[in-house]
Amino acid sequence: MSLRGKCAIAGLGATRMGKNYDHSHALGFAIEAVELAIEDAGLNRSDIDGLLVNPGVTWSNAMASFALQQAMGMRDLRLTSTMNAGGATAGSMVMHAAQSIAAGMANAVACVFADAPLKPPKPQAGKDGGSAAAYGFARGLDAAYGLFGVNAQYALVARRHMHLYGTTNDHMGAIAVAQRKWANMNPMAQFLNEPLTLDDYHNSRWIAEPFHLLDCCLVSNGGLCVIVTSAERARDLEKPPVYILGMGQGHPGGDPMDTLVSGAPLAKETAFRMAGVNLQDIDIVELYDCYTFTVLITLEDYGFCRKGEGGPFVEGGRIAPGGSIPVNTGGGQLSSFYMWGMTPICEGVTQVRGEGGRRQAPKHDVALISGNGGILSTHSTLVLGANA
């Protein structure tokens, strides 16, 4: 049984993003996002019978979905789970919701991400590298050699790509500049009013070479929720249905420095087969972008260009506004806001609905959405469409 077009995203709720202190913890942002999504869909809270939560780094309760259920007084849910496959989770939550709805196990499932890493009056001091050790391929002794944090580990992978394929900071900078141009048209974006040139990119401080500050994603407070329901139900609701045409995951394992391939090829194969699409059918591309480099390698892995050619591919404004392929049309996590995999889903839903305002892609029937967790460790693909 194919699940193509059986379910749709019917509601989208996003809080203000960035240095937003409306709530003191992630749960508060989650509640606000769910309320906004319910309102957006034209549903009532009592219509929601499924709740999936991807907690961010600051969510202290291991049973986050139960905490959210209790906080919102939701009764008799048919589906709940707290899920974590890193940046691939948002897509995975939508898949779990759609599978459950198609199987008759739930009717309307809220999928939620929220986080609150920024504290007034100032952010917490840098951590001591504990995040790096969280990854299965982190090697011992790291701190003794001064290797701290995910930026530094991802930088090692990017360096391999540069070494093998001649990728440069100009290439990665082209992605930063293109996405900033999109963000400059996105009212939700943290960098809405700040243009960026390639010189600005090169002049931004080094974090861990080859990564400048502007190769790295933002840090954001906020919450984001999408509501998945059946296609039939979605057609009766407030907003145009955004149909879930294809779903897939890919988790390659091994050492990303050796493979230089994300889980995209595997996830794409499943998702595109379900959706019955190929790359030529894709109008809008929303890729997980924890780093500029992640966009570059994900474009390769979906087959927009050959392996190793991601650098030259993104030059010349190809993925910028006015280019031939609209990629990360809201500015992505580099320039709009960092809600893990919910950032690309939010923009994909916005574009497919035709609600993109000044940044709306002229053709927006089919959107490709990726999620990517760890260091090219986990991957989710969604194909969303305006028509079932």
Place this chain on the structure above:
Amino acid sequence: MPEVNKPAPTISPSMAPFYEAAKQGRLLVQKCDDCGLLRFPAHELCSNCLSTRANWVGVSGRGEVYSFNVMHQVYHPAFAAEVPYAVIVVKLEEGPKVVSNLVGVKPHEIKCGMPVEVVFEKLNDQVTLPKFRPRASQ
């Protein structure tokens, strides 16, 4: 300048032979007793055959720079005077990769593929760290 010690690794029982050998100037990696796969650092299981039986074996200490970064931010006060400094990944001739530092080379002179060999640097009475220096390629 205030004296701040660099973070010293905790010597777990599984890694103890590695640290003991390093103090004596020898570089060890773990070898699966069943399939022979070499690995580093210590793991409970062989990722190839899932065997739990392993021993430590000496390696040449020769390899090449597989990748590197240059750290510009201070994540620990002991490294404040060293930024920017490079962290390298060495691919040993025998296969396993190790994270380390390259001594005697400025960060921007490092290249992937540089031939290197191990040297040993005492961190404290318990821990001696394998580091690497350039070597002439064969």
